[in-house]
Amino acid sequence: MKIKRFFAPNMREGLNLVKQELGLDAVILSNNTVDGGIEIVAAKDYDEQAIKDAADKKEAQFDARLDAELKNDRLSIDWSTPPKQAYREDYTPARKQVEPALTPAKEPVKRRVAKPNKKATWIEDPAIKAVKHELDMMRHEFRTQLNELSWADKTQQNPVRVDVIRRLLDTGFSKKLSLKLAESVVADTELEQAWQNCLQVAAQSLPVMENKILDEGGVIALVGPTGVGKTTTIAKIAARFRMRHGPEQIALITTDNFRIGAHEQLSNFARILGVPMRVASTAEDFQEALSDFIDKRLVLIDTAGMSQRDIRMTEQFKLLRDDKYDIDNYLVISATTESRAMREVIKTFADAEPKGCILSKLDETDCPGSALSAIIEQQIPLSFVTDGQRVPEDLHYPAADELMANFIEQPLMQDDDIALSVLLNGSSQYANV
Incomplete structure (x- = not known):
């Protein structure tokens, strides 16, 4: 399996780079917005089982490393003798020697107690932090893959809705609104009828004031x-x-x-x-x-x-x-x-x-x-x-109605399923989009 990271000004150019470099069989592992554009991590000859095995291995390595770090921080204690018994054996001879010299104090001695720190400061091992970050990245990649599988299921269950979402995105609608408008699409509806129904819902949602x-x-x-x-x-x-x-x-x-x-x-x-x-x-x-x-x-x-x-x-x-x-x-x-x-x-x-x-x-x-x-x-x-x-x-x-009819009926741009899955996977991520 070949994994490569791509950088591009926008998603469309990034996907074109993925296609040119890895081909149409490439799988998008993750996409993130970065300074200057978008970062895409894609894989060729994707093996889901290999990814899961790698994750299990990483988690096992993390657990082993964490146990080792904790063991190094423990105090060396001799547990062969019970604590209370050892205390009594050490204390008795010393008491017999010191007791005759003890005299009552004229004033009670105030016990000095160190003031506790107001706030405990925890310092995390950089190595452990790096391992945690790597695990978080892998979880994100797995989540992306699951979302893509979910998108594939939706494509098979309601292909007409997918085509409507394509058109909405191509005409400039936001991801959030495209998904909301596409909810009106019934599975057995013809594409053009579904498209007209969707535009009607959009027209009803457009606030138009009575202008005087x-x-x-x-x-x-x-x-x-x-x-x-x-x-x-x-x-x-x-x-x-x-x-x-x-x-x-x-x-x-x-x-x-x-x-x-x-x-x-x-x-x-x-x-x-x-x-x-x-x-x-x-x-x-x-x-x-x-x-x-x-x-x-x-x-x-x-x-x-x-x-x-x-x-x-x-x-x-x-x-x-x-x-x-x-x-x-x-x-x-x-x-x-x-x-x-x-x-x-x-x-x-x-x-x-x-x-x-x-x-x-x-x-x-x-x-x-x-x-x-x-x-x-x-x-x-x-x-x-x-x-x-x-x-x-x-x-x-x-x-x-005229706005939707005259300005939204644009030629459909042929976005492939890779692009749509990247744009829409885990749509909850785009709650504010």
Whole structure:
């Protein structure tokens, strides 16, 4: 049996390396996330019995070594004489010699007792620690193999469900949500029918809010990371509202003092639409602008785009929490964002207490499932979607059924069972994925 360790930027490239080096009969023993990518341990000519024999041998060696270490630490004691009897025999002659010289003490002698240590410190033998680590690694490998066997059983029992999971993963859905959605698949269902049923469940799980911005207006602030399309989305909403209610009902404010050209871009939109715009560089400027535009039906606020790790976000969120003007915050997220980063964005911007979210750049991704997956898992209501640069044509109310039908039906990428078993084995490991 040949065992080899592989390193790659992602799982797909790692599996390709395994196939090229060890062939299609290779068995994945373990996979772990490391700095810079993923580590895969794979084997060729896999012999399960040999692995079990090796584990038994390692455990036997560990037990023998542990016994040896413990024996070395024991005190050498002569057990030929019972302790109490030996004590009496040694004590009696000495007592007869010392007793005549003893006189009563004038004051009782206080017994000095050493203070115990507050905390015991245990030092583990590095060799024993190394053996334990090796055993833990082998247990992990065995667990992986058992999970792969379990996955093989599931493949045989319900192959349609496996194909549905493949499609969900290929379209960008998270592992956790893919498994949950696939629970709706009945074993005897045809693949295409099962796929449609699964999409219907996903559509029912997608939170879509009843949006009245274009009808009623309000004070609306768009928040989100840099580059997600906040300024362009504001232009689309403003243009659509202008078409319904006229330019005199709209005003624009920007608090973006960090991005080069941010003021100019929004200023150009305001000039084209014929609506007023103010730049708020300070909290005082912001309050003054809101006061000046209090008679407007719709005030749109373009905020600075920040990384979810930017410490300035706290100040921005504080600025937008103004009970006097009842500001509604909407989080703009890009469909091109990787699912894990998107979940982090949604979690971080939760401090802004967004009323809903706007999904932008749907036309720029081949895997919209990543975005929809994050929205479903985080249950943040979807208010608008955008799918292009045209103003205002590329702004739409979200329809869950249409989103699933139009953006999830992507060509199926042929992932083999090795890839799926690596992605999904021991799915409890991905409880937070």
